[in-house]
Amino acid sequence: MITTTRIxxxxxxxxxxxxxxxxxxxxxxxxxDPPSSAHRLTPESLAEKARGEICYLALEDGVxxxxxxxxxxAPDCLYVGxxxxxxxxxxxxxxxxxxxxxxxxxxxxxxSRLRLETRIELMANHATFAAWGFAKTADRSHPGFDRxxxxxxxxVLPTAxxxxxxxxxxx
Numbered sequence: 400m401i402t403t404t405r406i407x408x409x410x411x412x413x414x415x416x417x418x419x420x421x422x423x424x425x426x427x428x429x430x431x432d433p434p435s436s437a438h439r440l441t442p443e444s445l446a447e448k449a450r451g452e453i454c455y456l457a458l459e460d461g462v463x464x465x466x467x468x469x470x471x472x473a474p475d476c477l478y479v480g481x482x483x484x485x486x487x488x489x490x491x492x493x494x495x496x497x498x499x500x501x502x503x504x505x506x507x508x509x510x511s512r513l514r515l516e517t518r519i520e521l522m523a524n525h526a527t528f529a530a531w532g533f534a535k536t537a538d539r540s541h542p543g544f545d546r547x548x549x550x551x552x553x554x555v556l557p558t559a560x561x562x563x564x565x566x567x568x569x570x
Contacts, residue, residue, distance in 0.1 A: 401464065401493055403500045406454040412463070413442035416456075419463055420445075423483035431518045433541050433548065437481070448481075455500050457484065457493050464488055467497040469504055472514065476553070477505040479515040498531060502556055513554045519547050528552050 417440055424437045440448075448454075448468060457465030465484040472478050479501050484493045501513055515533065517524045525535070533552040541548045 400459070401488075401496065402458050403455050403496055404458060406449055406456055406466075410449070413446045416463055416466060417442055417445050419466065419485060420481055420483045423465075423485060423489075426486070427518065427521065431520050431548075433544070452480075453504060455497060455504075457488075457497055459488075465493045465497055467501055469501055471508060471510060475510050476512045476514045477501060477508065477510045479513055482515070494527075495531060502554075505556055511556055511558075513556065514551065515553075516549045516551050518549050525550065525552070 420437050420440065424435050427435050451470075453469040455467050455469070456463045465488065466481060467479060467483075468481040470478040470480065479498070482494060482497060484497070498513070505511070505513060513533070514536075515528065516539065517528060519538075529535075529552075531554070533554045535550050536553045537551040538547040539549050539551060540546065
């Protein structure tokens with residue numbers, strides 16, 4: 400059974416979490432340019448990232464199999480980064496569960512949108528995020544590139560009142 404939890408105080412397996420991220424992102428290595436920022440992470444910088452952001456883990460029998468990093472942005476947005484799931488569990492709902500956790504966190508913080516970035520070459524990711532309710536909001540380029548290298552996508556979250564309203568019935 401897979402559960403999600405906020406990264407616990409005292410978590411120390413930064414090397415293992417970094418290996419999870421790099422394993423999940425490995426398929427991108429020969430596809431995207433510039434290379435993934437996951438290659439620049441170290442156990443120490445990942446620990447620092449977790450201290451400055453909100454990190455949730457997906458656990459299988461207590462072992463991390465996925466993660467998501469979240470960062471509030473002004474004025475009303477929660478940035479989603481480093482969404483990673485081990486390849487053997489991709490397509491099995493773990494990523495969707497982590498994004499649901501992000502939605503719940505945004506609502507607790509009274510933030511109305513989720514925002515993420517995905518590389519231009521990763522069309523399957525664009526389609527997956529679109530299926531999960533995200534829409535493309537911008538084309539962007541990494542510094543030093545004169546072409547689009549990634550897109551921004553956002554998901555507007557329904558308000559609590561909108562969530563409670565019953566669906567209209569047509570006759």
